[in-house]
Amino acid sequence: MRILVLSQYWTPENGVPQRRWSWLSKILVQAGHEVLVIAPPPHYQRRLGLKQWFSRKNILGANDLETGNSGEKILRSGFFPAGPSLTHRILNQASVATSMLFMQVTKRKQLKNFNPDLVIGTVPALPTAVVTQFVARILHTPYIIDLRDAWPELLKEKGDWNSGTGKRSVREIVLTKGPFQLLTALTERAMNHALHHADGIMTTSQDLTEHMERDDARRGAAGARRIRTVRNVFPPKTEFIASDKGQKSSKELNVLYAGTVGRAQKIDNAVKAVKIAQDRGYDINLRIVGDGATWHATKATIESLGINATIEHRVPADELQNIYEWADTALVHLTDWEPLNRTVPSKTYELMSLGVHTTAVVQGEAARLNEELGAGVVVPPENPEALAEAWAALIDDRSKLTVSPSGREWVATQRDEVVPEAFLDIVYAVNNQHEEP
Known part of the structure; x- marks a missing residue:
């Protein structure tokens, strides 16, 4: 073809x-x-x-x-x-x-x-x-x-x-x-x-697939287009596996956000959470690595609050291993826009693959995957108080930083078997349907 x-x-x-x-x-x-x-x-x-x-x-x-x-x-x-x-x-x-x-x-x-x-x-x-x-x-x-x-x-x-x-x-x-x-x-x-x-729609989450199928049913167009979930489980840029931070003795928490510093992330929510935790006597070091439309505004917020946080631009892929190893937990972060409930950020799968503990500030399918696969903690978006409390709980009991291997195994199966099959299935189905007399 x-x-x-x-x-x-x-x-x-x-x-x-x-x-x-x-x-x-x-x-x-x-x-x-x-x-x-x-x-x-x-x-x-x-x-x-x-x-x-x-x-x-x-x-x-x-x-x-x-x-x-x-x-x-x-x-x-x-x-x-x-x-x-x-x-x-x-x-x-x-x-x-x-x-x-x-x-x-x-x-x-x-x-x-x-x-x-x-x-x-x-x-x-x-x-x-x-x-x-x-x-x-x-x-x-x-x-x-x-x-x-x-x-x-x-x-x-x-x-x-x-x-x-x-x-x-x-x-x-x-x-x-x-x-x-x-x-x-x-x-x-x-x-x-x-x-x-x-003739076909590929989505990156099952919730969005089902949402679009319901929409087709409401419009009386059920089955008119093929819809398949093709998740963003592409191979990560580094192949290392993170060490178990639940075994590390420390009264500090290193928090990493490596991704887009954009409109849909509103990462200043995490910056405010660090300030709340810091005011309560908890030592949290936040490191933001990435670029996007809110980068400069986020930098200004960090400087105005005087917290233990840094923000830097995107780094080469070969530097990511050291950055991930530094982190006790890594952020997956979205704001509270309703359509984002049907989004699973690709960073979710990357962190699972690498065995990095996740602080998931998300809702919907992304939240369920993190909880079901034992990948970390889930916090509702736009709630810095709840985020500060979640991080404080990780400092008080670092055993909670140990992640289940279920996430890594699930992503590997999705990457090697499930998603390629779903992708080729919709390609063949649409092409075959068009060729039928």
Whole structure:
């Protein structure tokens, strides 16, 4: 089978979407399929000025194919440089989506030679869902949407998106009063249309799969699209197994957050929890490693509270082993937006694989997995008092830092058996359904 993948994120960048699709591409290639990817060149993890960006290739897309680490072929689209603000993000995603559409004409020869049997679009970025639908129509192929979060329902939380970013710019204030409201309404409508007409949907949590199946039943469209759970259990960036911190004698607690410091995480909740615990006489050392829209606001909060906490930017993968070994417990952290109840952060699986004790500030399926698999403690989001109490309890009784091997074993089974089977199942099912007379 020949499969065309549309994505706004791809290797050699090192992020969750990139690592997910390097793994899924390898599964497809090893199963004997050809994979062609349309994605922009790496640019999200570096600051790119307009002079550096301005070239025919970056605007219109490349002509030559690259070969990825998983055996996939990559055709690079055009793009506009990304930035931390919502307006920069919107411009960036819109530019990539527009380039992908234009490439159906400008790269028609390459696409015709490939002649895909199936198109898969991975979301976010949000415009990719709509582009995938258009491209599939142009190529007369079925399409699958890889829906990695509870979109478009998360758009309903747009009023709270910037609450953790600190003071907003005048541009953002003006744009969110009207244009942004209109844009999100149009995006939600277009995205729902693309999702409802998709031949298949891949989600990353069972709760989201069941939620979408119930939605199909309410709309009288049960069975019209195939929905499968394809979890984010891609291999971690390091293979070490953490030591048992329940055997360590200490009156301090080292807490690590290594991940996106973004709008949906609102990691300042953890910063406030450290302050509460510190005021009660508990020694907690918080280390935040990552990047995102709320990084600077979080740094300012740490400095204003005067707590034992540091925040640093993303580090290379080969440094993660030492960071994880330092930690007594690691945070998986989301805010209390209702759609996030149907999200399981990929960090959940990574920490289970490495045997690192987890402090899971989550609800829904993510909370249940942590509790059922003995991976750590669960605390409700946006409750710094409860989080401070949970950490104090770990200091008072460090035996609670010992984690069950069940989590590591469960993730390994999901990675090696369950998820590859579910992924190939939906690919074959959608393709076979389309070929039936």
